[in-house]
Amino acid sequence: MPIKQTQSFSPTLCKMAFFGGLLFLVLLGVCVGCSSPSLEPRDAYLRNLLIEDNWPLLRRIPEEMDGKSRRLLEEKLLLMSQEMYAYFRGTVIVYLRDQTMLYGNTTPTAFGSPDSSYIGLVGDPHPENIGTYKAIDGSQRIDFNDFDAAMYGPFIFDVRRLILGYWIAAQKVGLRPPEKAVQDALASSITGAYFDEIMRLKEGGAPYLFRPSRQHGVLIEDMFARAKRDGDANEDLSDYTRIQDNKRVMFHGVVEADTNGIINDRVGPLDAQEERLLREILRIYPTSLLKPSLFPKGYFTWKAASQRFGSGVSSYPRLRYYILVEGASASLDDDILLEVKEVAEPPSLPGFPLFPKQTFRDNAERVVWIQRQLQEDAEDDAFLGNVSISPMAFRIRQRIKYQKNFSVSRFLEKYQEKKWRAEDLRIFAQEAGKLLARTHAKAPTLQGGKGLEVIAKLLEGKRERFIQEQEDFIRRYGPQTQKDFQQLSHLLDRYGALLGYQAAPWTSSTR
Amino acid sequence: MMTRCLFFLCTFFLFQGLVFSAPAETKKDNFLQDIHLRLMGRTFPSFHATWLPNQDFNEFEVHESVLGLDAGWSHYVGVSLRFEILRSAQPQSLFGIDGDSYILRLQRAWGYARYYLWIGWLEGRFGLIPDPWIDAVRPHYRMRGLRALLSESGDFFEQSDLGASVHFRALRGAIQVGFSLTNGEGLNRAEQNNGKNSTVVLSILPLRFLKNPLKLWGDNAEISIHAAYRDGSIGTGSARNHRIATAATFTSRHLDIGLEYIYAMGWSNLADRVADGLGVWARGSFGTRWIGAFVRYDRQNTNVEIEEAIRQRVSVGLYSDFLDAQMFQGNQRFRLYLAYQYETQGKNAMPLPGVPQVAEAHRVMVLLSIYLDARFNHKPLPHS
Numbered sequence: 001m002p003i004k005q006t007q008s009f010s011p012t013l014c015k016m017a018f019f020g021g022l023l024f025l026v027l028l029g030v031c032v033g034c035s036s037p038s039l040e041p042r043d044a045y046l047r048n049l050l051i052e053d054n055w056p057l058l059r060r061i062p063e064e065m066d067g068k069s070r071r072l073l074e075e076k077l078l079l080m081s082q083e084m085y086a087y088f089r090g091t092v093i094v095y096l097r098d099q100t101m102l103y104g105n106t107t108p109t110a111f112g113s114p115d116s117s118y119i120g121l122v123g124d125p126h127p128e129n130i131g132t133y134k135a136i137d138g139s140q141r142i143d144f145n146d147f148d149a150a151m152y153g154p155f156i157f158d159v160r161r162l163i164l165g166y167w168i169a170a171q172k173v174g175l176r177p178p179e180k181a182v183q184d185a186l187a188s189s190i191t192g193a194y195f196d197e198i199m200r201l202k203e204g205g206a207p208y209l210f211r212p213s214r215q216h217g218v219l220i221e222d223m224f225a226r227a228k229r230d231g232d233a234n235e236d237l238s239d240y241t242r243i244q245d246n247k248r249v250m251f252h253g254v255v256e257a258d259t260n261g262i263i264n265d266r267v268g269p270l271d272a273q274e275e276r277l278l279r280e281i282l283r284i285y286p287t288s289l290l291k292p293s294l295f296p297k298g299y300f301t302w303k304a305a306s307q308r309f310g311s312g313v314s315s316y317p318r319l320r321y322y323i324l325v326e327g328a329s330a331s332l333d334d335d336i337l338l339e340v341k342e343v344a345e346p347p348s349l350p351g352f353p354l355f356p357k358q359t360f361r362d363n364a365e366r367v368v369w370i371q372r373q374l375q376e377d378a379e380d381d382a383f384l385g386n387v388s389i390s391p392m393a394f395r396i397r398q399r400i401k402y403q404k405n406f407s408v409s410r411f412l413e414k415y416q417e418k419k420w421r422a423e424d425l426r427i428f429a430q431e432a433g434k435l436l437a438r439t440h441a442k443a444p445t446l447q448g449g450k451g452l453e454v455i456a457k458l459l460e461g462k463r464e465r466f467i468q469e470q471e472d473f474i475r476r477y478g479p480q481t482q483k484d485f486q487q488l489s490h491l492l493d494r495y496g497a498l499l500g501y502q503a504a505p506w507t508s509s510t511r
Numbered sequence: 512m513m514t515r516c517l518f519f520l521c522t523f524f525l526f527q528g529l530v531f532s533a534p535a536e537t538k539k540d541n542f543l544q545d546i547h548l549r550l551m552g553r554t555f556p557s558f559h560a561t562w563l564p565n566q567d568f569n570e571f572e573v574h575e576s577v578l579g580l581d582a583g584w585s586h587y588v589g590v591s592l593r594f595e596i597l598r599s600a601q602p603q604s605l606f607g608i609d610g611d612s613y614i615l616r617l618q619r620a621w622g623y624a625r626y627y628l629w630i631g632w633l634e635g636r637f638g639l640i641p642d643p644w645i646d647a648v649r650p651h652y653r654m655r656g657l658r659a660l661l662s663e664s665g666d667f668f669e670q671s672d673l674g675a676s677v678h679f680r681a682l683r684g685a686i687q688v689g690f691s692l693t694n695g696e697g698l699n700r701a702e703q704n705n706g707k708n709s710t711v712v713l714s715i716l717p718l719r720f721l722k723n724p725l726k727l728w729g730d731n732a733e734i735s736i737h738a739a740y741r742d743g744s745i746g747t748g749s750a751r752n753h754r755i756a757t758a759a760t761f762t763s764r765h766l767d768i769g770l771e772y773i774y775a776m777g778w779s780n781l782a783d784r785v786a787d788g789l790g791v792w793a794r795g796s797f798g799t800r801w802i803g804a805f806v807r808y809d810r811q812n813t814n815v816e817i818e819e820a821i822r823q824r825v826s827v828g829l830y831s832d833f834l835d836a837q838m839f840q841g842n843q844r845f846r847l848y849l850a851y852q853y854e855t856q857g858k859n860a861m862p863l864p865g866v867p868q869v870a871e872a873h874r875v876m877v878l879l880s881i882y883l884d885a886r887f888n889h890k891p892l893p894h895s
Binding site (some may be wrong): 002035036037038041042043044045046047048049052099100102103108109110111112113114115117119154156269281326345348349350351352353354355356357358360361362363366390391394445446499500501 | 521563601605704742746753782863870871
């Protein structure tokens with residue numbers, strides 16, 4: 001093939017430029033339409049984010065012969081599509097991305113500063129993540145109890161998430177007129193209480209404590225009462241274990257019947273690999289306790305274990321196990337049930353650089369450390385601990401009915417029976433505003449200070465503006481979340497149980 | 512389905528055609544003589560101190576390291592591999608390998624076949640190929656160590672993707688047209704949807720039309736003009752991800768000037784978000800390789816439909832070339848930068864809309880930009 005050495009191009013310049021341009025135009029024509037973009041931008045966004053949020057589990061699908069991860073993920077999305085509050089609980093990533101990208105009808109905030117943008121956050125504060133504890137000193141308390149999404153970030157993200165949670169709860173309940181007006185008042189109740197509590201603490205007031213009494217309203221009172229009743233009865237042990245031949249063994253089966261294809265409460269046996277993993281976790285776990293000296297030698301001796309299915313929404317497909325240990329004596333009555341839960345990454349907050357980049361060694365350490373910092377004190381849960389068996393990380397706590405969550409479904413039931421009123425929900429929201437304020441006030445900042453100093457500085461003298469901004473936020477973003485929820489069912493109908501995600505069939509074990 | 516079948520057939524016959532059209536006169540015993548190799552590497556170790564409004568931090572870092580191997584037979588077929596070294600955990604992630612160790616990953620791996628057609632080279636590539644836009648503009652941008660092109664750093668284009676591309680370089684490279692069809696998910700993900708990104712790039716290097724090369728202070732100078740259009744989608748949800756891009760550069764040994772502009776229809780997973788970016792840079796040496804100065808300005812509008820959603824970054828500084836030479840048939844460079852960067856943003860830009868102070872940053876850095884390039888049995892591409 002001879003290659004002609006051309007000396008001058010000038011005579012052919014026009015021709016060549018024309019040829020190049022023509023080729024460009026032809027290729028341009030070929031380009032258009034190959035990518036088949038989705039017609040509805042918000043739909044594409046929701047699908048992509050929900051896939052991204054579940055990415056680590058989706059990647060397990062081709063590895064598993066029994067299809068367990070696929071089934072659990074499908075059930076999670078189904079659950080989110082069936083119930084608006086479940087949708088809200090499973091989409092913290094959508095909420096956070098909307099806030100940072102100014103997308104989905106959300107609004108900017110005037111209440112932020114560099115200092116207040118790196119506070120230890122609950123990450124996902126909402127009514128069902130508020131629950132009771134029985135602390136080391138025996139006192140009953142109320143606190144946030146789910147720190148899976150805990151991270152450093154702007155305090156306003158927590159405030160708005162809490163408001164959104166109550167708005168969705170009220171929407172689910174379907175408040176009747178004239179009580180419908182309470183739904184609009186939830187934002188101002190939370191924000192006002194939050195503001196007042198921050199200012200009170202700034203002036204040297206003692207932190208607001210939640211103890212069994214009537215002052216916190218009917219809903220909190222109910223939580224305390226149920227926790228005491230079921231905790232004293234040691235109900236978890238009777239639910240998840242049985243006594244056979246004078247030995248306590250794990251129960252395997254359905255504890256609470258499934259509804260609409262969603263597991264409510266089921267426990268199953270472990271395979272050999274899982275048992276090895278759990279025994280290793282149990283060996284390491286005592287070193288992570290706040291006060292290991294509280295537990296005598298032999299306290300955490302292995303007795304039995306099971307795998308739990310059907311708990312949470314975000315963490316529905318995550319690994320969750322119960323380990324039965326000996327407790328203080330050989331008696332069967334003081335056996336202890338530990339819950340071991342796999343902890344995943346929190347949703348990322350792009351654009352908030354952390355120095356140092358990795359403040360924690362693993363995600364379980366992150367969750368446990370922040371929980372101890374943010375709760376009333378680190379002694380809410382004596383059994384709280386964390387273990388990392390790379391690449392997985394687990395949070396461990398006692399499975400006991402002294403820890404009882406608020407339940408929107410229970411409120412709905414009581415509301416329909418006319419035993420509880422919308423006003424009770426508003427009072428609970430107000431108390432939650434105080435709880436969040438107390439939590440933020442003692443939260444560590446990345447720079448080493450406390451949240452109270454930086455938040456109080458921002459809010460001072462701006463009560464009405466603060467309330468108004470959050471009212472405006474929920475007026476716009478609440479209906480957007482409802483619309484997104486309704487859209488999820490359509491997306492599942494149209495694209496299938498995993499929103500169109502397809503695990504490449506040639507990867508991994510099937511290759 | 513028709514499009515896919517057509518694509519399979521075109522790819523198959525293009526590569527067949529290109530490979531079989533290689534010159535038949537090469538004797539079997541000359542085969543080894545026609546094999547050529549290229550080993551390359553670049554690394555950018557740095558020390559930088561960053562001041563945010565409420566944090567300051569300093570650290571040693573290696574923000575990019577690449578190792579490459581090109582091997583080919585004559586000018587007609589070959590393979591190109593690039594490995595990059597990066598941190599194993601993403602920012603804010605606690606999932607890394609042994610903490611957050613540096614790991615090696617495949618950045619590019621493609622096979623190519625070329626054929627000389629009438630007035631230039633037709634080249635087909637197949638594999639983990641460079642984005643044709645980045646591939647066209649990057650050779651004309653010589654401050655990569657300091658900062659990647661805004662096309663890359665602003666999340667407008669991925670540096671490589673799985674797919675195939677066809678390139679035509681005519682008239683000593685004066686006119687170059689590239690067309691690629693790729694998954695559209697970039698380097699980090701396997702394909703998520705059935706749509707394919709298609710990108711077409713046109714580059715014109717007008718000085719190559721001249722009989723004699725243009726000289727500036729005794730060294731060759733080059734002007735390049737580029738334009739691109741990409742029809743793209745991303746993720747399982749096929750979010751729109753289209754781009755229009757243009758760039759113009761002037762490069763010489765002592766002076767570089769350049770500009771890039773990218774218009775994004777669909778950005779950062781938001782199909783209805785329209786964003787754009789403008790990058791401008793200039794570098795000049797003061798008559799000696801020992802000292803020079805540079806400036807770079809990036810302006811990225813993260814949402815053109817609202818006001819004050821702009822992020823800006825200015826970088827200024829000095830540099831010194833300890834080594835800038837042709838050795839082992841390749842270009843070797845050992846450049847030290849001393850840079851100052853300032854970042855700011857508008858009220859409605861991310862990450863916390865309403866609070867622009869969050870993203871304000873000052874940074875001072877010392878950075879070594881090291882390029883090594885050794886070629887064996889290298890023969891320049893005729894007409895290139």
